[in-house]
Amino acid sequence: MSRRFKIAALAVAVAGAAVGFAVWWRLFRVDPEFEKRDAGNKATQQEIDRALGVDPGADDFGDLEKALEAPKPP
């Protein structure tokens, strides 16, 4: 394998990784600020539940799923 071929292969690999990273960044990467907002929002819901004297658990809908077998679309 020639040196020139190795360099070309490396360049292609680096370019591929860069493109892959750019695609991931644009299409899949979740904004850390969103995660903070989401966590804050959940905490607020738990605070509301506690203030109302209801079992806190903002996104804990498991018992609803189990108890009522969450209806599926017809």
Next chain:
Amino acid sequence: MKLASLSPLVVVLLLPSSAALGDTFELKPGPLNRVVFENDAPLETITGMTSDVSGTIEIDLAKPAGAKGKVTIPVKSIDTGVAKRNEDLQSDQWFDAAKHPDMTFAIEKVEIPGALEDGKVQTAKVHGQMTIKGRTKPVVAAAKVSFHKVTEKQKAAWIMADAVRVKALFQLRLSDFGIKIPDNLAGVKVADEVEIKASLTALRK
């Protein structure tokens, strides 16, 4: 016939309907409400979130089964944490926010064991009509419903009036609302079925 003699008749005619409606509770955009959309796609679970929920619930606390109401969520308010994905959701291929800015849920009836009493949580099924992208489909949500008289402790948590708390869970298919999942990378990324979890606090108007 004089107007004065008509008045009692008018009152009698109006009474049954107003009695059936009961009290009005209002949903306002803000921290009291949280709606989460979960799409369990092959590559990842996509989560969308909004607190921009508005609407009213008319409910007779003694007979909550007859509750009526409407909940509205602006499509633009749904945040998935990925700017490009948020943009795509607004497009005509998906929710078409320009033509259909809101998704709505109209409450038709509630299957609930009994009257709503202060602090008592009841499991229920909420029947209604969901409208997304101009199409309306019947939906049944599993829910926990409770009524709470306002206290000083609650005021510290933004609950400034008597409240009806609803936690509801339901599922729907995007294809039922005319949203066809594109046959490309996005098609791999997005599942047809969406689970919706709503935590709502409606305050007495």
